[in-house]
Amino acid sequence: MSPDSPAVLAEGLTKRFASFTAVDHLDLRIEKGEVVGFIGPNGAGKSTTIRMLCGLLRPSEGRASVAGFDVGRQPEEVREHIGYMSQKFSLYGDLTVRENLRFFAGIYRVPHHDLGERMRFAISMAGLEGREDVLVRTLAGGWKQRLALGCAILHRPPILFLDEPTSGVEPEARRRFWDLIHELAAGGVAILVSTHYMEEAEYCNRIALIDGGRLVAMGTPSELRQRSLGGDLFEVDCVPLGAALKALGSAQGVVEAAIFGDKLHIVLGQGGLSAEELPRFLAEREIRVGSVRPATPSLEDVFVRLVSTTRETRAAS
Amino acid sequence: MMAEVNEIAVRVHGLSKSFGSVRAVRDIDLAVAQGEIFGLVGPDGAGKTTIMRMLAAVLRPDAGEILVDGVDVVAEAERAKLHLSYMPQRFGLYEDLTIAENIFFYGALFGVPRGERIARSQELLEAAGLLPFRRRLAGQLSGGMKQKLGLICALIHTPRVLLLDEPTTGVDPVSRRDFWAILYNLREGGVTIVLSTAYMDEAERCSRLALLHGGEIRHCDTPQHLKAAMPGALLAIASAHPRDVREAVSGKPGVLGALLMGDRVHVRVDDAERRIPELRAAIADQGIADAVITPAEPGIEDVFVALLGEEKPHEP
Numbered sequence: 040m041s042p043d044s045p046a047v048l049a050e051g052l053t054k055r056f057a058s059f060t061a062v063d064h065l066d067l068r069i070e071k072g073e074v075v076g077f078i079g080p081n082g083a084g085k086s087t088t089i090r091m092l093c094g095l096l097r098p099s100e101g102r103a104s105v106a107g108f109d110v111g112r113q114p115e116e117v118r119e120h121i122g123y124m125s126q127k128f129s130l131y132g133d134l135t136v137r138e139n140l141r142f143f144a145g146i147y148r149v150p151h152h153d154l155g156e157r158m159r160f161a162i163s164m165a166g167l168e169g170r171e172d173v174l175v176r177t178l179a180g181g182w183k184q185r186l187a188l189g190c191a192i193l194h195r196p197p198i199l200f201l202d203e204p205t206s207g208v209e210p211e212a213r214r215r216f217w218d219l220i221h222e223l224a225a226g227g228v229a230i231l232v233s234t235h236y237m238e239e240a241e242y243c244n245r246i247a248l249i250d251g252g253r254l255v256a257m258g259t260p261s262e263l264r265q266r267s268l269g270g271d272l273f274e275v276d277c278v279p280l281g282a283a284l285k286a287l288g289s290a291q292g293v294v295e296a297a298i299f300g301d302k303l304h305i306v307l308g309q310g311g312l313s314a315e316e317l318p319r320f321l322a323e324r325e326i327r328v329g330s331v332r333p334a335t336p337s338l339e340d341v342f343v344r345l346v347s348t349t350r351e352t353r354a355a356s
Numbered sequence: 357m358m359a360e361v362n363e364i365a366v367r368v369h370g371l372s373k374s375f376g377s378v379r380a381v382r383d384i385d386l387a388v389a390q391g392e393i394f395g396l397v398g399p400d401g402a403g404k405t406t407i408m409r410m411l412a413a414v415l416r417p418d419a420g421e422i423l424v425d426g427v428d429v430v431a432e433a434e435r436a437k438l439h440l441s442y443m444p445q446r447f448g449l450y451e452d453l454t455i456a457e458n459i460f461f462y463g464a465l466f467g468v469p470r471g472e473r474i475a476r477s478q479e480l481l482e483a484a485g486l487l488p489f490r491r492r493l494a495g496q497l498s499g500g501m502k503q504k505l506g507l508i509c510a511l512i513h514t515p516r517v518l519l520l521d522e523p524t525t526g527v528d529p530v531s532r533r534d535f536w537a538i539l540y541n542l543r544e545g546g547v548t549i550v551l552s553t554a555y556m557d558e559a560e561r562c563s564r565l566a567l568l569h570g571g572e573i574r575h576c577d578t579p580q581h582l583k584a585a586m587p588g589a590l591l592a593i594a595s596a597h598p599r600d601v602r603e604a605v606s607g608k609p610g611v612l613g614a615l616l617m618g619d620r621v622h623v624r625v626d627d628a629e630r631r632i633p634e635l636r637a638a639i640a641d642q643g644i645a646d647a648v649i650t651p652a653e654p655g656i657e658d659v660f661v662a663l664l665g666e667e668k669p670h671e672p
Contacts, residue, residue, distance in 0.1 A: 074618065080528030081499050180400050206525075207400040207554045210657045211664075214615055221616050225599060235528045238557055238657065243618040259619040261594060281544045297533065298540045300561045300579060335653065339557065342529045 044107055046071050046198050046229030047092060051101030054087050054252075061087040063252035064101060069229045071197070074220060076243030077233040078342065084252035085233045089200055092231070094118050106197050122196035124187050124204060132176030136167050136186060139175055140193065147194035161189030164219060181212020188219060192228075199223065201232045205239055217242045237338040246338075250346045251353070263341050269348070270294045270308035272336045275317065276329035277303060283326045287312075290320065295344060304334065306344070364423075365390040365517050365548035366411065371420030373406050380406040382571040384420070388550055388564075390516075393543055396552040397559045397656065398568030404552035405445070406571075408521040411550065412442035425516045441515035445522050447506035451495030455486060455505055458494050459512060466513035473512065480508040484538055500531025507538060518542065520551040524558060536561055556657035565656070569664050579656060586659045588612050589628040592652035593635070594620040597644055604642040605635050613661070622652060624662065 047069040054062040062084040069075050079085050090096040092105055094114030103110045106120035130139050140158045149157055162168055165185035175183060184205065191199065201220075205213040220242070224230055232243060240246055241260055248256045248263070256263060277283045280298050287296040287303070292311010297304050307313065312320060318328040368386035372379070381403045388394045396404050409415035411422060413433035422429040425439040449458055456477065463473035481487040484504040489497070494505060503523060510518065524532045539549055551562070559565050559579065566576040575582060595601045601621045602614045610631045612624040625631040632649055639647045654662075 076618070080530055081526075083528075209399040210556060210660045212399075213657075214661065218616065221599065236555065236557075237529065238555065241617050245618070260617070261619050279544070280540070298537065301563050337557065339529050339533075343533055346530055 045069060046073070047103070047105050047231065049088075049092070049101070049103040052088065052091060052098055052103050053100035054084075054091060054096065055099045061252055062091070065249070065252070065254055067103075067247060067254070069198075069231060071227045071229050072224050074224050074230045074232065074242065074244045076240040076246040077231055077249070078235060078237075078240050078246055079249040079255075080235060080346065083249045085249065086202075087252075088249070089202070089231070089233055092117075093121060093123065093200065119194070120196055120198060122191040122194070122199040123202075124191040124199070125202040130175050130183060130187055130190065133174065135172045135174055136162065136165075136178075137171040139186065140190060143190040144193050149193050157193050157195075161186070161193060165189045166215075179212075180208040181215065184208055184212065184216055185219065188216070192223065197228060199228055199230045201230065203234045203236065203239070204232065206234075206236060213238075237342065240338050248342065248345055250349060253349075255345050255349050260338060263338065263345075264336050267341045267345050268294070268306050268336050269344065270306040271314075272304060272306050272334045272340060273314055273317070273331055274299070274334040275303040275305060275321075275331050276301070277321055278327050278329075282324065283321055286321065286324045286326065304340065306336075306340075363390050364388065365392070365425055366394075366550060367421075367423040368411070369421045371407070371410060371422065372418050373410060373415070374418055380571050381410070381417075384573050386566065386573070386576075388548060390548050391543055391546055392563045393539060393549045393551070393561070395559050395562030395565045396550065396568055397554075397556065397565050397660075398552075399554055402568040403571040404554075404568060405521055407568075408442070408444075408519055408550075408552055412440060412519050413437055414442065438513070439515060440517040440519060441510040441513065442519040443506050443510045443521065443523060445525065447502075447509070449494045449502060449505060449509070452493060454491050454493055455481070455497075456490040458505060459508055462509035463512045468513050476512055476514070477508070480511055483541060484508055485534065498531070500527045500534070503527050503531070503535060504538070507535070511542070516547065518547055518549045520549065522552055522554065524553070524555070532558070556655060556660060559656045567660055567664065575663055582656065582659045583654050586654050586662045588624045588626050588662070590652045590654045590658055591623045591625060591628060591632065591635070591649055592620050593623060593639070593647050593649050595639075595644060595647040597646070600642060600644055601639055601647055604639045604644065608635065608638055610634070622658070624658070 045068050049065055049067040052062055052065040065088060077085055091098050091110055092103055094110050094117035097111055105117045108116040110117050140161055144154055162171060205216055220230060232239060245259055246263055247254060280303060283303055284296055284298060287293050287305055290312050292308050294306040294308045314331055317331050321328050364387050366388040368384055371381060371384040373381040396407060398404055410417045413429045413436045424436050427436045427439055429436040459477040460473060481490055486504055524535055543549060553559055564578050566573045593601050598616055598619060598621050602616050605611055605623055606614050610626045612626060615622040628651060636649060
């Protein structure tokens with residue numbers, strides 16, 4: 040891989056299964072040292088794309104290179120240069136920490152004279168010093184997960200694929216895990232994280248949002264938050280919520296209205312109802328209003344908005 | 357704004373359960389008011405599923421009392437099952453039956469009279485947006501649609517209390533939002549909902565939360581009050597060089613934690629007013645010019661970490 044070439048480059052990447060197009064002319068570029076979130080609903084084409092990028096599935100059309108190797112023509116080389124970790128860490132519960140590492144080092148063909156040093160690195164990264172001979176099944180979730188990461192990078196891959204890596208682990212453990220990911224990225228590793236959990240997306244430098252096999256949006260979390268909602272988000276504290284939702288759903292200028300906990304989240308666009316007019320508008324409909332305040336949209340707000348507008352546009356065309 | 361105080365739909369006192377030497381649930385007290393959406397929040401292994409199964413009368417507690425809709429769940433499990441409905445993580449749908457057939461089957465199982473079953477399933481299918489798909493085999497549904505079908509089956513006998521164990525795990529955000537819209541509708545109809553989740557962002561949608569850790573309820577309150585109870589204040593520092601920003605602020609006086617996000621750093625400080633200028637200076641000292649510091653609203657995850665800290669390497 041030449042020093043300035045991207046770690047992952049996909050151009051017009053397409054996969055068809057009979058008459059179904061799972062991935063539809065996808066363009067994607069990931070630089071070295073970048074953490075990119077690959078976000079989309081179930082069936083959006085995330086796994087199919089990753090399987091093509093891992094050299095496990097041949098593209099029907101278009102091309103992709105990973106670590107400088109073509110995924111269609113050099114799948115073996117591609118596989119030697121990537122690490123993969125999924126939500127269901129493929130660790131062996133009945134083996135010890137050390138035995139698991141040795142097993143994966145064998146699979147990844149880590150040279151014998153590097154083995155000691157690589158294993159020490161993985162153990163210290165996972166915070167498992169002094170627990171090398173503990174059975175993996177007795178470890179708590181966060182430790183298992185960091186060990187799985189250690190196993191996935193034993194062969195020092197320049198590119199790492201993570202599939203919903205932190206679902207279900209302790210929040211503090213999740214944070215430690217992401218610290219490790221960012222450390223790897225600082226060392227030049229390119230990382231693609233596929234997930235539909237927005238909590239994980241927040242940790243990515245950039246996010247690629249896909250739906251129906253196509254790239255819907257790409258940008259930093261802040262960029263997506265700012266440009267995608269089609270208006271400003273407000274949190275409205277009012278009673279009863281159901282009636283308020285109904286009234287606002289059909290009001291001029293309301294781009295989106297949804298119940299969120301005991302409050303309403305509404306997006307106000309241009310040229311309609313303003314935030315100042317809201318309390319009176321609702322009071323006239325016999326809805327009691329406690330407060331209206333601007334809110335920061337979550338990535339989930341953004342995701343839902345982007346996916347539904349693209350779907351509407353596609354349905355209309 | 358809370359609705360008027362209602363009667364208690366679920367009351368739990370001194371609930372405990374062990375599996376061998378593992379104390380999965382330790383002396384839990386709970387009171388859920390009618391019409392609440394109450395969230396049990398915690399990571400895998402915190403005891404969520406064990407509590408749910410005891411509330412649902414499918415697992416006998418070692419100690420403690422459970423009243424659901426006034427019925428003693430431990431003493432009168434069968435009667436309690438008429439008042440509640442339980443949707444486990446893997447709801448038993450028959451994949452080779454259609455949507456309509458699955459609903460009909462569960463209706464029969466719960467003893468719902470035939471005429472009522474038809475009317476009720478029509479109404480539920482419509483509310484869930486599944487009416488056009490009623491002849492589709494359950495095995496051919498997406499994850500989100502399966503969850504909705506599971507919910508309909510659980511609602512066919514019009515229960516007063518609905519128990520949902522991690523209902524949206526593996527469901528994408530769009531379907532998740534639809535699912536929640538159904539839950540809010542049910543609540544307006546007076547149904548009390550207790551659900552468990554490992555997802556902190558989802559927890560924010562509940563009216564009240566119990567933060568679970570190691571089989572114990574460590575904190576229980578509304579999302580707003582939990583956030584207000586978080587020690588210190590949260591700041592977001594946006595920059596094109598978040599890694600350098602974190603380096604610059606870590607370990608500075610008053611900094612309780614610094615979390616590296618994709619395009620910013622979240623810093624928890626003891627006193628925002630006092631620390632913002634200090635942090636601004638520390639960042640400028642490192643030659644970072646683009647950093648913008650703004651107060652940030654903590655999420656439930658921030659609260660969880662601040663209040664509960666880190667797990668032990670071994671399961672207890």
